[in-house]
Amino acid sequence: MEREVDVIVLGGGPVGENVADRTRAGGLETVIVERELVGGECSYWACIPSKTLLRSAAALRAARRVSGAAEAITGSLDVAAVLRRRDYWVSDWTDTGAVGWLDSVGIELERGSGRLDGPRRVVVERSDGTEVTLVARHAVVVSTGSDPVVPPIPGLVEARPWTSRDATSAKDPPARLAIIGGGVVATEMATAYAGFGTEVTLLVRSRLLGGFEPFAGEAVAAGLRGLGASVRLGVEPTKVERTEQGEVVITLDDESSVTADEVLVATGRTPRTRRIGLDTVDLEPGAWLDVDETMLVHGATGDGDWLYATGDVNHRALLTHQGKYQGRAAGDVIAARAKGTRVDASPWGVHAATADHAAVPQVVFAEPECVAVGLTEAAARRAGIEVRIGDVAMESASGAGILADGYEGRARLVVDAGRGVVVGATFVGQDVAELLHAATTAIVGEVPVDRLWHAVPAFPTMSEVWLRLLEDLGRPEAAA
Ligand SMILES: Cc1cc2nc3c(=O)[nH]c(=O)nc-3n(C[C@H](O)[C@H](O)[C@H](O)COP(=O)(O)OP(=O)(O)OC[C@H]3O[C@@H](n4cnc5c(N)ncnc54)[C@H](O)[C@@H]3O)c2cc1C
Numbered sequence: 001m002e003r004e005v006d007v008i009v010l011g012g013g014p015v016g017e018n019v020a021d022r023t024r025a026g027g028l029e030t031v032i033v034e035r036e037l038v039g040g041e042c043s044y045w046a047c048i049p050s051k052t053l054l055r056s057a058a059a060l061r062a063a064r065r066v067s068g069a070a071e072a073i074t075g076s077l078d079v080a081a082v083l084r085r086r087d088y089w090v091s092d093w094t095d096t097g098a099v100g101w102l103d104s105v106g107i108e109l110e111r112g113s114g115r116l117d118g119p120r121r122v123v124v125e126r127s128d129g130t131e132v133t134l135v136a137r138h139a140v141v142v143s144t145g146s147d148p149v150v151p152p153i154p155g156l157v158e159a160r161p162w163t164s165r166d167a168t169s170a171k172d173p174p175a176r177l178a179i180i181g182g183g184v185v186a187t188e189m190a191t192a193y194a195g196f197g198t199e200v201t202l203l204v205r206s207r208l209l210g211g212f213e214p215f216a217g218e219a220v221a222a223g224l225r226g227l228g229a230s231v232r233l234g235v236e237p238t239k240v241e242r243t244e245q246g247e248v249v250i251t252l253d254d255e256s257s258v259t260a261d262e263v264l265v266a267t268g269r270t271p272r273t274r275r276i277g278l279d280t281v282d283l284e285p286g287a288w289l290d291v292d293e294t295m296l297v298h299g300a301t302g303d304g305d306w307l308y309a310t311g312d313v314n315h316r317a318l319l320t321h322q323g324k325y326q327g328r329a330a331g332d333v334i335a336a337r338a339k340g341t342r343v344d345a346s347p348w349g350v351h352a353a354t355a356d357h358a359a360v361p362q363v364v365f366a367e368p369e370c371v372a373v374g375l376t377e378a379a380a381r382r383a384g385i386e387v388r389i390g391d392v393a394m395e396s397a398s399g400a401g402i403l404a405d406g407y408e409g410r411a412r413l414v415v416d417a418g419r420g421v422v423v424g425a426t427f428v429g430q431d432v433a434e435l436l437h438a439a440t441t442a443i444v445g446e447v448p449v450d451r452l453w454h455a456v457p458a459f460p461t462m463s464e465v466w467l468r469l470l471e472d473l474g475r476p477e478a479a480a
């Protein structure tokens with residue numbers, strides 16, 4: 001069977017859903033092809049379950065840090081209740097709600113595995129074994145996401161390691177968990193499982209949270225140790241073995257070994273592009289999809305602008321919110337190109353995902369929270385920017401001390417001295433996540449640092465750290 005539609009979105013994760021929402025809002029008949037659950041990795045095995053697994057212990061720690069509330073705590077974390085709350089938030093791994101939303105806005109769902117079959121053509125193998133070929137009048141958008149990388153460490157695959165899916169969907173925390181990697185998944189899952197009382201060992205080849213300011217990783221190493229986790233920096237596994245007793249033994253390059261009940265591999269992602277027919281349009285199977293600012297894939301065969309890639313699969317920023325932002329730009333540009341209306345792909349134009357380069361916000365929900373947007377000091381210097389740094393302790397804001405007794409944290413602003421604007425910000429400490437958006441707004445809006453002195457943070461909130469940062473940078477002189 002073969003049928004024509006306006007737009008085919010391959011992959012119904014959070015990003016594919018957003019693309020489809022914009023193309024159908026633009027009046028285009030849109031079909032999402034999804035082989036598992038509408039909502040994708042984020043909803044069922046990534047963002048949502050990981051954050052719900054983290055939240056209860058974080059709330060308990062927060063209460064313990066406030067004298068008066070701490071005395072009221074008489075019990076410990078109810079792990080079974082945490083897992084039940086996680087199950088609720090992932091809808092017990094069913095997508096009835098998400099499918100209901102597709103129906104309500106008029107997006108069609110084709111349930112099955114899709115692959116390209118030449119320009120504009122997608123073959124869908126349905127779960128019942130039948131096949132349908134969809135032909136796109138205007139566009140095909142690949143939003144198939146990414147899979148975890150399992151590095152070629154001898155014995156690792158045979159030892160049946162956990163990946164992020166196992167860690168976020170576990171029914172019963174293991175007594176001992178070793179984690180290979182020092183990035184976002186590793187630090188968040190170490191925080192979650194240490195909170196459950198699991199004996200966590202983190203095996204990190206360099207430092208924690210490599211893409212962040214160095215003080216972020218240092219704070220998380222200290223925070224995790226404070227939760228009882230062992231953080232081993234500068235080690236690499238050389239061999240992994242699952243014993244007959246079911247334990248996992250990980251041998252390290254310093255000849256020591258770690259024994260655990262499970263080992264979680266958290267060493268980055270690989271694109272889900274191996275079996276989606278990229279070879280039929282002259283692209284390389286298994287590669288990240290290289291796109292322009294409107295998410296149009298470079299180098300695909302076929303007439304006209306027809307192949308787009310959004311979300312993890314284009315490797316611009318492996319984050320749900322950033323992929324959804326790309327999805328809005330791509331969906332709108334597809335509709336504009338279909339109708340022949342004006343396309344604005346200039347920097348910060350409605351159809352360009354400019355923020356992917358300038359202002360990608362990220363919140364790491366570890367102990368403590370680490371949040372950042374834009375450039376680190378080192379990245380700004382590498383980019384040739386003349387840098388001024390504002391650096392203060394979070395507790396310099398009275399709001400921090402009121403939030404938690406003995407509050408400790410740190411904040412940094414990276415300023416482009418030439419342009420007089422903020423190009424990067426990092427905050428580390430309890431409950432700093434909500435501070436981030438002000439920094440994102442300052443960067444995207446290119447608000448002059450001198451003008452920020454007129455953005456008065458309320459007393460006594462944590463936002464007063466902005467004032468402390470400005471004071472550290474120095475009060476401006478009156479204009480001549
Ligand atoms: C443990 C963990 C925690 C995370 N936490 C956060 C967080 O807190 N905040 C954040 O912003 N990001 C977080 N991320 C990253 C986030 O999950 C991803 O950036 C996001 O899921 C990407 O969305 P996507 O739609 O591109 O891909 P996905 O969510 O992976 O969705 C892709 C969809 O495509 C479908 N698909 C693939 N191939 C085919 C095919 N051939 N045919 C049909 N369907 C197909 C898949 O079944 C899937 O539903 C986390 C990641 C992990 C691993």
Ligand SMILES: NC(=O)c1ccc[n+]([C@@H]2O[C@H](COP(=O)([O-])OP(=O)(O)OC[C@H]3O[C@@H](n4cnc5c(N)ncnc54)[C@H](O)[C@@H]3O)[C@@H](O)[C@H]2O)c1
Binds near residue numbers: 183365
């Ligand atoms: N809160 C959030 O925003 C959030 C949470 C989780 C994941 N994510 C996203 O998901 C993506 C995947 O996360 P991740 O933690 O898997 O990747 P990552 O890139 O953040 O970290 C990978 C880590 O693995 C290490 N590593 C890589 N290869 C290795 C090897 N062979 N041996 C030992 N260590 C090795 C790296 O040094 C690094 O510490 C990230 O891009 C992240 O942005 C976001």
